[in-house]
Amino acid sequence: MATRKGLLALAEHVLRSAGIEEAGEEARRILEDVLGIKKQELCLAPGAEVPESGEKCFLKIIDERKTRKPLAYLLKRAYFRNESLFVNEACLIPRPETEILVDSVARQIINDEEISILDIGTGPGTIAVSLLRMLPKTRATLLDISGEALDAAGRNLGRYGLQDRAKLVKGDLFSAFDEESKWDVIVSNPPYLTTAELENAQPELKFEPECALDGGKDGLDFYRIIVPSAWRHLGSGGLLAFEVGAGQAETVSTWLRDAGYDNIQRFRDYLQIERVVIARKP
Numbered sequence: 001m002a003t004r005k006g007l008l009a010l011a012e013h014v015l016r017s018a019g020i021e022e023a024g025e026e027a028r029r030i031l032e033d034v035l036g037i038k039k040q041e042l043c044l045a046p047g048a049e050v051p052e053s054g055e056k057c058f059l060k061i062i063d064e065r066k067t068r069k070p071l072a073y074l075l076k077r078a079y080f081r082n083e084s085l086f087v088n089e090a091c092l093i094p095r096p097e098t099e100i101l102v103d104s105v106a107r108q109i110i111n112d113e114e115i116s117i118l119d120i121g122t123g124p125g126t127i128a129v130s131l132l133r134m135l136p137k138t139r140a141t142l143l144d145i146s147g148e149a150l151d152a153a154g155r156n157l158g159r160y161g162l163q164d165r166a167k168l169v170k171g172d173l174f175s176a177f178d179e180e181s182k183w184d185v186i187v188s189n190p191p192y193l194t195t196a197e198l199e200n201a202q203p204e205l206k207f208e209p210e211c212a213l214d215g216g217k218d219g220l221d222f223y224r225i226i227v228p229s230a231w232r233h234l235g236s237g238g239l240l241a242f243e244v245g246a247g248q249a250e251t252v253s254t255w256l257r258d259a260g261y262d263n264i265q266r267f268r269d270y271l272q273i274e275r276v277v278i279a280r281k282p
Contacts, residue, residue: 002055005046007031011062018066019203026071027062033075034058068203081130086155090148091124092212097269098189101243102130104267104276105187108239109135118143118233120173120188120226123212125153125166127187132162141183143169143176145211173222174229185239186230190222191215192245219245220252227255234281241278249274 008027015023032042034057035050050058061074072078072093078085080094081102087093105127109115115138119128122142132140142157144150150168157163169176192215198205205213215221223242230240240261244252249266256264261279269275 001049001052003047003049004031004035004042007050007055007058008046011058014062014066018068020065020068026065029071030061030065030075031058033077034061069207070204073207078124080126083126083129083133083156083160085124085126085129086152086159087124088148088152089207090146090209091152092121092189092208094124094126097275098126098243100267100269101187101189101241101276102127102134104265104278105131105185105239105241106134108278109138109185111135112137114138115185116183117141117185117187118183120186121145121190121212121222122153123149125156127189128153128166129156129160129162131187132157132165133160139165139167141167141169143171143173145170145172146209149209173225174233177233179232182233182235183238184235185241186226186234187239187241188222188226189243190226192219192222192243192248194219194245215245219248223248223252223255227252227259227261231259231261231281236281238281239278240281241276243275244277246273249277252277253279 011027012024015026034054064074070093072087073089076086078087078094081099117131117138117140119140119142122128122144125142128140128142132138142153147170150170154168157166191213193213195217198214253264256279262282263280265278266274267276
């Protein structure tokens with residue numbers, strides 16, 4: 001039988017040859033997942049033998065990963081803030097930049113406020129699950145056009161015992177609701193890549209759902225719809241919050257201002273790119 005150390009060395013070579021920069025780290029994560037152990041245990045016994053069944057499972061995942069299929073899809077798990085989220089291939093994989101959006105919204109809400117939130121394009125529930133866990137008196141509506149993505153969101157709500165404070169809705173933007181439906185906060189990380197950016201994206205993005213990435217020719221198609229439509233679904237003082245692509249914050253801010261929103265604020269991500277735009281309905 002192969003040892004842990006031997007399998008890791010082999011996997012790192014295979015993944016690095018496939019162009020995966022963090023080959024060693026990914027190989028370790030895969031082996032930990034297959035064996036059901038933590039990093040510390042792996043480090044303490046690198047020479048331990050791996051059962052044949054575990055070796056086969058490990059090498060199968062490595063073989064798939066070298067095609068550049070995202071690791072989150074192979075492990076069916078992604079980490080976001082303090083959450084471990086189930087993901088399937090109908091979901092956009094959570095990214096660190098979205099933490100800026102969650103933090104920006106949370107700072108606008110007092111902990112003991114009873115707030116209603118609409119999360120547009122929820123995917124696996126990344127934003128809603130995080131906000132519900134941070135703000136115990138909030139309730140959320142999770143909207144997505146994909147039933148499979150909503151299945152993942154439902155599993156994540158259940159994992160953290162949030163299902164009683166959340167509602168899953170399948171639909172296309174605001175067409176899923178009547179004119180009387182209102183929320184205190186509407187938040188969205190909509191598709192914002194331009195069509196050209198998507199065509200030239202890194203290989204992993206080719207595996208993610210195009211409908212969660214493609215924002216049209218200029219990447220702004222969904223903001224054009226959400227900015228004016230959200231107005232009638234927000235109460236007075238309601239908050240509208242977006243994640244945006246690089247170079248889009250100024251345009252989205254202008255549209256918000258022209259639509260009548262005020263108190264417009266922009267926040268930068270870890271690379272100092274303006275990544276979040278929030279505004280209030282007066």
